[in-house]
Amino acid sequence: MSRIGNNPITIPDGVDISVDDNNRVTVKGPKGEMIQNIHPEIEIDIEDGEVKVVRPSEQKRHKSMHGLYRSLVANMVHGVKEGYVVELELHGIGYRASNKGQLLNLSLGYSHPVIFYVPDDIKLETDTPKGQPPTIKLEGCNKELIGQIASKIKAFRKTEPYKGKGIRTKGEYVRRKEGKTAG
Numbered sequence: 196m197s198r199i200g201n202n203p204i205t206i207p208d209g210v211d212i213s214v215d216d217n218n219r220v221t222v223k224g225p226k227g228e229m230i231q232n233i234h235p236e237i238e239i240d241i242e243d244g245e246v247k248v249v250r251p252s253e254q255k256r257h258k259s260m261h262g263l264y265r266s267l268v269a270n271m272v273h274g275v276k277e278g279y280v281v282e283l284e285l286h287g288i289g290y291r292a293s294n295k296g297q298l299l300n301l302s303l304g305y306s307h308p309v310i311f312y313v314p315d316d317i318k319l320e321t322d323t324p325k326g327q328p329p330t331i332k333l334e335g336c337n338k339e340l341i342g343q344i345a346s347k348i349k350a351f352r353k354t355e356p357y358k359g360k361g362i363r364t365k366g367e368y369v370r371r372k373e374g375k376t377a378g
Contacts, residue, residue, distance in 0.1 A: 200261030203245040224275025274336035283331040287360035
């Protein structure tokens with residue numbers, strides 16, 4: 196079993212953490228505020244600039260919740276202090292990305308443009324540098340939401356293994372296949 200739940204989370208400067216009576220953790224920092232409901236059986240202790248997640252017993256379900264909630268609180272602390280960034284690249288001839296506010300307009304080789312609304316919690320930027328593939332940059336404090344939005348954008352045109360065309364995260368390796376050979 197993983198022992199990640201036993202590691203304490205240090206609270207950086209400028210971050211405030213509070214737990215209310217309903218076992219709801221609120222984390223406030225320079226990048227924003229996040230709220231997470233915690234299972235009633237799991238206890239959150241805040242003391243000496245550290246957050247500790249305590250489980251009531253050694254049951255398997257308590258151990259799994261222990262690690263889960265510790266990771267969720269750690270992600271919240273990191274998110275409100277430094278934030279998360281995901282960069283996507285569009286590989287393919289004629290693939291373009293632009294945005295107007297929170298509306299992302301993608302040209303992905305279909306007969307129509309793909310228009311996608313990005314939630315207000317996420318900062319959206321698109322860039323088309325000369326000689327480089329167009330990029331989409333997603334920034335915010337909620338790691339789960341950014342990953343989910345990036346996954347939805349990547350699903351509009353999955354990277355295919357023959358020519359490598361599609362949407363992928365920056366630095367992602369695509370294993371290429373060999374095409375048919377004339378026999």
